[in-house]
Amino acid sequence: MRLDLLAALNAERAARRAAVVVTELATGAQRLATAATLASDPLGPEIAAALAARRSGKAGEGSVFLAVDVPPPRMLVIGAVHISQALAPMARLAGFDLTILDPRTAFATPERFPDVPVIAEWPEEALPAYGLDPFTALVALTHDPKIDEPAIAAALRAECFYVGALGSRRTHAKRVERLAAAGLSQQAIGRIHAPIGMDIGASSPAEIAVAVLAEVIRALRTGAAATAGAAA
Incomplete structure (x- = not known):
């Protein structure tokens, strides 16, 4: 994981906000989906569903992997x-x-x-x-x-x-x-x-x-x- 992406993920964790690391399986490219970016993310509905289920898994017809990171209750x-x-x-x-x-x-x-x-x-x-x-x-x-x-x-x-x-x-x-x-x-x-x-x-x-x-x-x-x- 890129250092800037890790820093952004840690900032979300520190603020007790949910985040999802989106990894394109074909290229390995990654991005961070947060509350601020969810509405504009092309996989927004699938990411929201993964957050609701609190479960990581494949999305985008199997082309990406969603790593869900939710604060402990x-x-x-x-x-x-x-x-x-x-x-x-x-x-x-x-x-x-x-x-x-x-x-x-x-x-x-x-x-x-x-x-x-x-x-x-x-x-x-x-x-x-x-x-x-x-x-x-x-x-x-x-x-x-x-x-x-x-x-x-x-x-x-x-x-x-x-x-x-x-x-x-x-x-x-x-x-x-x-x-x-x-x-x-x-x-x-x-x-x-x-x-x-x-x-x-x-x-x-x-x-x-x-x-x-x-x-x-x-x-x-x-x-x-x-x-x-x-x-x-």
Whole structure:
């Protein structure tokens, strides 16, 4: 790979943006397809499909090889609660880089979350440095609008591939009203998974964690992350 191409690919990786190295098999010539170039690329639709599937392979009737490079998925959990304690090890086993955020220092402690990064700050303070992006899942579990909703709004604006929030349908209806009043569009608000998690009849914290993780994985594997990253 040419040094300039490698430098450009590393820049996309550092910015947590998806990219595809396109190699012409007959000549070995290579180019980098990114979000900025995808619309004008002659293989744009095929590259977008490869990104959505998160899978490398041949394209252009077999004349080129697409090497897909997608950022590793992250999960930011808002709330150092019992569900989070069950979710953290499960999500890490599933390949997610998980972080807990909760300004309540009595809950957000290393003792309760060993080997997991814990941010004991308010979302408004912590999220700019964390850097939400289309390859991040946001899971809001505190049940406290002052903590959950700034994070949810930021995640929707950042086009996180998954945004879920704990709470009943009545709780969520009030949340929708507040988010709309804060300027979020109905289309953006409609992306929130609430009540959170797949409907498996979960009741215990561990079962709810399983339901949440399953829903996040489904969103990731149906191409939401790659598609959002290509469009960003």
